[in-house]
Amino acid sequence: MANPIVHIANLNLQYAGTTVLCDLNWRIYPGEHWIIGGKSGSGKSSLAKAMVKQEKASGEIIFRFDQSNPMLAQAYYVANWYQFANLEGDRNFYYQQRYNKQQRNDTLTVYADLIHFGKKQQLDFRDAEPILEALGFGNCRETQLIELSSGEHKKLQLVQALWLRPQLLILDEPYTGLDKRSRENFNSLLDDMANAGTTLVLISNDRNIPDAINRFAHIENGQLHAVSHLDEIKQDEQRQRKPFPYFLQQAPLVDHDTMVELRNVSVRYGEKEVLKNISWQVKAGEKWLLQGPNGSGKSTLLSLLNGDHPQAYATDIFLFGKKRGSGESIWDIKQKIGIISPELHWYFDKNATVWHAIASGFYDSVGWFIQVKYEEKKQIEQLLDFFDLLQDKDKLLHTLPLGKQRLALLARTIIKNPQLLILDEPCQGLDRSQTAHFNAVLDELSGYGKTLIYVGHYESQLPACLDNRLVLEKGEVVISERREKNSIAG
Structure with missing residues (x-):
């Protein structure tokens, strides 16, 4: 059997004094594309963040990237929320600020943000153009970041991730705020990336997923449990109805x-x-x-x-x-x-x-x-x-x-x-x-x-x-x- 691309052994993570992951073990092999679903608060996002060292955890996490693979030898994580800063690096924004004409101009435009990302990652902007169009995001280039809706912020995250083309792409709630057409086109783009050599890991309870997804799992009691089908992923129990106040x-x-x-x-x-x-x-x-x-x-x-x-x-x-x-x-x-x-x-x-x-x-x-x-x-x-x-x-x-x-x-x-x-x-x-x-x-x-x-x-x-x-x-x-x-x- 081929060596795993990702090897996780005895992963432990605590958050606010509560054990979230406990001796978790997981291996991802070439050709596998995973969706991790399950109950709210079970540790799905914590696992994703621990994999890219955004959460402090103990245990072993090893990546074995293929140097012959044309995709970037990197694990890239797309968070649930897009955290952007103003021109001075400040991330503290208030709710109504996006409608304030003077303070709207305090953030980058979508185009400027993408150019900055491209320069940092040494990417050619021409390769981002078809992604922008597929996600219906091309007309937002001159829009200030603070003016974007939640769905448009999600599209900006996804454009960057698809443009980068990493060997391991971890997406946390990638469908948040996307309209139906954007979601369909996004899944097609993910299938193309999977065929080109990217390993996909989606943190999501969504039902409409890329065709490439062929492995399913949920987290329970701090450990990852693989199942054979999407329908076997555990969901939150149905709440008992109570009389309205x-x-x-x-x-x-x-x-x-x-x-x-x-x-x-x-x-x-x-x-x-x-x-x-x-x-x-x-x-x-x-x-x-x-x-x-x-x-x-x-x-x-x-x-x-x-x-x-x-x-x-x-x-x-x-x-x-x-x-x-x-x-x-x-x-x-x-x-x-x-x-x-x-x-x-x-x-x-x-x-x-x-x-x-x-x-x-x-x-x-x-x-x-x-x-x-x-x-x-x-x-x-x-x-x-x-x-x-x-x-x-x-x-x-x-x-x-x-x-x-x-x-x-x-x-x-x-x-x-x-x-x-x-x-x-x-x-x-x-x-x-x-x-x-x-x-x-x-x-x-x-x-x-x-x-x-x-x-x-x-x-x-x-x-x-x-x-x-x-x-x-x-x-x-x-x-x-x-x-x-x-x-x-x-």
């Missing part, structure tokens, strides 16, 4: 029968028109699905509704029956909206505990800075119990498994029982069981008079309550329809 069983106090109305709204950044003559009306109690490929303008549209985008005051937007800029403050608007998005998750205060993260929903901050009232404390405790987070309430949010982080942020979103819920890709990175639980909560919640705008790419992962759909493409509305209930989710 009483305060969420009350319909929100609605002061107008129209939640949102946009009249020929356009947004432009210099010569780039991001939204073009958008007209849309969301009535109280409606549930809308908002879709469109990466870069279609979804994130910009939602930022107008939430009050984060300064151009909201220069456009014809009505929220809760009042025209933006007619005297209401941004906090008046935010008090009536609960929102979750990849960007809010990304920029959330790293010092916030789970309890503080949920409490911050009362005051629309990305941390916790205000003393909550007695009744508010009771509501926080009720949601902690409902989402099975009581044992985690004093832990830092960012140290929890992704699934629990999403549930905590959903609790933050609904803590004030808002008139309008805006959920932007809330199930990114969750497995089938977690997604089903999340959507079941939304379906039940929607029955209590809530108005919902839900952004999601994949019909198989949508809640059943959605009965209307708006689709954007290149900043324009291409579909606006009201459907019979349950006809969108599939």
